Amino acid sequence: MDAIAFKDKLKRYGYKLTTQRRAVLDVLIQRPGEHLSTEEIYSYVKESFPEIGLATVYRTMQLFEEIGIVNRLNFDDGCSRFELYVDNEDHHHHHLICEKCNKVFEVENDLLEEIEKEIGEKYKFYVKNHKVTFYGHCQECNEH
Amino acid sequence: MDAIAFKDKLKRYGYKLTTQRRAVLDVLIQRPGEHLSTEEIYSYVKESFPEIGLATVYRTMQLFEEIGIVNRLNFDDGCSRFELYVDNEDHHHHHLICEKCNKVFEVENDLLEEIEKEIGEKYKFYVKNHKVTFYGHCQECNEH
């Protein structure tokens, strides 16, 4: 996401482009696949923008979620984590959590269209999004 | 789950049967499909067992999760919710959350075997469980 697209998206929702919001987005762009918590994002942003306040990062993540820039993830570790929402993915990817080493893996394949179609027909529920997490054991933990 | 099966399960994991644990289980059995929070369970248990402490209910839910009596659910409303784990379900059911009225619906059909098989082959990740939530609009909210 470049500066112009970012400003446009904010404007479309009635929000302003600020240095702080840009700095938070930059951290997310520079660290793909890390599933960062708000506190982690805060500490990374501080490297390039030491004046930023923690409350601003919390507010920014809420705003980014609202306007569809990030997905809020819940890995049951007591805090929200975030990843950039990628437009050209049909749906965002799934997560595999290893119950032994707690590593998080990503699954690109979606395959839920079938199920969502059935839910629409059977329950008359229009599915807009989904969150899918698989729990189990990763290759490394199975071998050792 | 009857008293004997309950006591056996606790014993198998090295835990004791207490009046408090039995009282918490009874609330869950008497209120299927309600996705209760810990505080809600606490207030229901107090009706039949006023001396119980909130900390005990938190500890009991943790223990019930550990020994597979309940599923811990996360509906992004700031607290964990719980439902009885039903043994003879192949996997527990899925949840549909309406983003307009916030009602939670249940989907019995699973259909994830295919995906889990693929994950096992492609990522060498052995799937033991999954959590699936669909977000969208329910029938009532679509019509009005």
Add this chain to the structure above:
DNA sequence: CCATAGTTTGATATTAACTATCAATTGACA
């Protein structure tokens, strides 16, 4: 049934993620 030892409980203090408040600052637009 009773004594014992280890577990569990209830009350309460503490933690930690997150939100609310508010004066000062900043960004968008004319």
Add this chain to the structure above:
DNA sequence: TGTCAATTGATAGTTAATATCAAACTATGG
């Protein structure tokens, strides 16, 4: 550049959940 509403940073407040610890209870074996 001036105006004004939006945003920020510092900090206080909130709340779900955990830690602590003395008292009470449960399982077990005699």
